[in-house]
Amino acid sequence: MGSFKDVVGHKDIIQYLHNAISEDRVSHAYILNGERGSGKKLLARLFAMTLLCEEHGPEPCNHCHSCKQAESGNHPDIITVTHDKPNTISVDDIRVQVNNTIDVKPYQGPYKIYIIPEADKMTVQAQNALLKTIEEPPKYAVILLLTENAELLLPTINSRCVMLKLRYIKDKLIKKYLMENLEIPDYKAEVCTAFAQGNMGKAIMLANSDHFNEIREEAIQLLKYIHEMELSEIVDAVSHISVYKLEITDYLDIIMIWYRDVLMYKATKDLDKVVFKDQIKYIKEQAQKSSYEGIELILESLEKAKTRLKANVNFDLVMELLFLTIKEN
Structure with missing residues (x-):
């Protein structure tokens, strides 16, 4: 999985998360807002790993039992919410996977972390169900909402979450990454970077x-x-x-x-x-x-x-x- 040091761009968000961890000011709910391929899932995974890492440092150690579980996708205290309908997260999805389990204490770590990809696909009913949990969460609960358009979330949810907006990454950083890490030739890296328009995930996809x-x-x-x-x-x-x-x-x-x-x-x-x-x-x-x-x-x-x-x-x-x-x- 690596560490925050491996993330290209988003230094302001990474610094914010580092400060929250080191100063023990972790919020109960965050919104990571950015277009597809911008790095929301990577940041959410690294944040969750760091919170549960047995070394308790600013970065996941990648060696402890907790980090290895997280990296394999089998950590009992990291729950990723899924949905069967491609464009809808229903109220039942939220009730079954979040509301009905959040009062069960963490199995082994200090936190129980819920990651909700495509959170802007939640129905109004699903958002209202989640809102009740966000308003009165257990102390150990951390909910990470990943969205491409946070404006589709209810104002009451937006106001109760810490908003982290993923900005466009500078072209020179994307081009450098493609050339050094993927060994893409200069002219091709230039084209992929131009198309990606600040989106690292899209640049990597195009390069491959x-x-x-x-x-x-x-x-x-x-x-x-x-x-x-x-x-x-x-x-x-x-x-x-x-x-x-x-x-x-x-x-x-x-x-x-x-x-x-x-x-x-x-x-x-x-x-x-x-x-x-x-x-x-x-x-x-x-x-x-x-x-x-x-x-x-x-x-x-x-x-x-x-x-x-x-x-x-x-x-x-x-x-x-x-x-x-x-x-x-």
Whole structure:
């Protein structure tokens, strides 16, 4: 499992947790709020391990019986709440797994820790059931709510929990991690970092994804030759990329970063600011062909395409209009 020292970024949250542990000011309830892949589960696990570690230090020792149990996912005093319905945590889930067991004292440690992933999926009834427990918890209880959108939780729950917001991680830290720990080459680390937008989990996922590389190559090939393509070829291209519907946001992000590169190079001639360094020949050619207004129009059209696809507008129609805008500019 490692230690807090291995976590990239989130130093303010780690310092806060260290202080809470060392000064014996551990709260009964925390909300860890951040997008998917931001590190909520890792921080929650490390916090739980540290609270139960037999060495009682600011970090889990990773050697004691408690740490080994936690690392294997078999610690009796760390309970992770699960739910059968993919998008709903029901009142029964909370009652059975939390409310009905929280009065049973810890089996071996000083704390009994409940981790609730996807806590923003709790129904109102489930949240109200949990609220009663948060209002009058046993002294040994610690409840960790992991959310992507804390605003979906009741104000009464938010007000009774310590809010820990996971911020975006600096690009240079993500790129350094990918290159040093995953041995990703410089140009690929740059692309994954640009796509991750401060999200370490997403950066790691992209770096390890052959499918992402496939999508990237498809998009780049289209961008290289779209200005020479006939309308029928564009329609065929749309039909071909329909297999990427589930990852269409990634596909559009690739195009967006490509044109941001074009805009950046056109304005500055600075190669260091280009993400697609391995495609610099084509970036330079596009910068010469396109006007500033044309590039801005393409970037605006990409945002519109994302919005329309989210609203379930016809996929082929949205993509054909987008590609025609790109071809004409």
